[in-house]
Amino acid sequence: MPPDHGTRDENRLSVVVVGGGITGLATAWYLEKASRQSGTDLSIVLVEREKVLGGKISTLNEDGFIVEGGPDGFLTRKPWAFELANELGIADDVVYMQVTGASLLHKRKLHRIPAGLMGPAPASRKDVWDASFLSWRGKLRASLEPLVRRRKAGGRESLGxxxxxxxxAELTDTLLEPLTAGIYGSDSYDMSLDALFPMLEEWEQRYGSITRGMREARKAARGAEQAPSAFFSLKGGTHRLVEAVAEGLERTEIVSGRTAVAVDLIGDTPPLYRVTLDDERSFEGDAVVLAAPAQDAGNLVDSFAPGLARLLGRMQSASAVSVYLAYRRENVANPLDGSGFLSPRFEQGPVAGCTWMSSKWPGRSPEGHVLLRVFMRTEDDAPAGGSDGVLIEAVTEALHSLLGISGAPERVWVHRWADGLPQYKVDHTEWLESVDRELDAHPGLFLCGASYRGVGVPDCIRQGRDAAERVHVFARRGAAQGASV
Structure with missing residues (x-):
């Protein structure tokens, strides 16, 4: 059993944060903010295994092309990314989408998606009937949604x-499944409804119709101040947010290019932890925040929390591959007058979707050029598992006739996320509850990040902020309170 080491001075707090993605950085930022307000003498060590901070947020600025390795923007409906940008003093760098609308690939042709079908539920019957990619039977079935009975309680249901x-089936598999799969990198029939889209269940129970629920949500949104577009980004790319947080940290020692290999409990009352790195250095902390993927976090805590480690090891993740293609504008016949297109699974082919980056955001390509980002299917038999050359050949062949492209791309970039997308399975909520119960037995240990309560950047920032608040509550209460995700 770890030894006691006396009482902790509530005005002094040492924290080790493992993970230098946006969640870990947000944790450090809000820890520092809270310590300034409370007068706590705070010291933080943040450990990141990569040499560059940011995790999945990565930006390459090359010859006037801005190439995002991860997300290209942040959802405005969830305010935490914009709030952080504002706190960091970079609100003037915010840019909004310069186009509206997207298309769907159906029978090898691009069809414009009605604006009211761009969410998880139709906004009106008219939007359904305006969809040129649906048969009249599919339109009729979707239009009858308000007449479908509420589901009786009992058991979890997948999103799909x-x-x-x-x-x-038709509207779901043709549009809504690729729309959600494109965000989460998962089959919607395996995805957790209550963890990812809890409002859909709420609308069904409250209104008896998710179409009406979507309509009511839009009415409420019209009464609030509206952002110019559904997403925002930053001049120079999304990594500007990461850079601004890192530049603003004053009480945090950043150790990059080193991997945490173990977390050990070395003191019990109050708790004291030691984080050991791959170069044999170690750092002690009154609290440890693991802002790393769940499986990595599980491997770190196995020595003193084997039950928690087993639970965290159950989290599954998916890989993602995207290919950027740069062309001269005159070599692409399609007007690219939208944000891009989606492709349902039954369309087959290697392309799951394509973002027209130079149309979607200002300043993403030099004058006279267009920049396309292609998301590859990652099934076992898809070319995404092949070499870069195989990917590029498959993508260019698929796009040339579809978009009227002539000639080879002038520039190409390939980005791979190995196991980068956590999968929120149908039982995700129960898994979280089990993780919380295990964490209660380990005061001073905290978990946050995309594996838990939201995969998008705003949700990760919120989780980092909430983790910082829980650390300070824990410190004020003298470790009497357990920690939870």
């Missing part, structure tokens, strides 16, 4: 199963 039950 819920949408199919309420809206029918």
């Amino acid at each position: 199963g819920f949408l199919r039950r309420r809206l029918g």
Whole structure:
């Protein structure tokens, strides 16, 4: 059993944060902010295994092309990314989408998606009937959604199963499945409804219809101050947010290019932890925040929390591959007058979707050029697992006839996320509850990040902020309170 080491001075707090993605950086930022307000003498060590901070947020600025390795923007409906940018003093760097609308690949042709179908549920029957990619039977079935009975309580339901039950198979599999799969990198029939889209269940129970629920949500949104577009980004790319946080940290020692290999509990009352790195250095902390993927976090805590480690090891993740292609504008016949297109699984082919980056955001390509980002299918038999050359050949062949492209791309970039997308399976909520119960037995240990309560950047920032608050509550209460995700 770890020894006691006396009482902790509540005005002094040492924290080790493992993970230098946006969650870990936000944790450090909000820890420093809270310590300034409370007068706590705070010291933080933040450990990141890569040499460059940011995790999945990475930006390459090359010859006037801005190439994002991860997300290209942040959702405005969830305010935490914009709030952080404002706190950092970079609100003047914010840019909004300069186009609206997107298309769907259906029978090898691009069809414009009605604006009211760009969410998880139709905004109106008219939007359904305006969809040129749906048959009249599919339109009729989706239009009857308000007449579908509420589901009786009992058991979890997948996102795809819920949408199919309420809206029918055609709309779900043709549009809504690729729309959600494109965000989460998962089959919607395996995805957790209550963890990812809890409002859909709420709308069904409250209104008896998710179409009406979407309509009511839009009415409420019209009464609030609206952002110019659904997403925002930053001049020079999303990594500017990461850079600004790192530049603003004053009480945090950043150790990059080193991997945490173990976390050990070396003191029990109050708790004291030691984090050991791959170069045999170690750092002690009153609290440890693991802002790393769940499986990595599980490997770190196995010595003193084997039950928690087993739970965290159950988290599955998916890989993602994207290919950037740069062309001269005159070599692309398609007007690219939208943000891009999606491709349902049954369309086959290597392309799951394509973002027209130079149309979507200002300043993403030099004058006279266009920049396309292609998301590859990652099934076992897809070319995404092949060499860069195989990927590029498959993508260019798929896009040339579809977009009227002539000639080879002038520049190409390939980005791979190995196991970069946590999978929120149908039982994700129960898994989280089990993780919370295990964490209660380990005061001073905290978890946050994309594996837990939201995969997008705003959600990760919120989780970092909440983790910082829980650390300070823990310190004020003298470790009497357990920690939870």
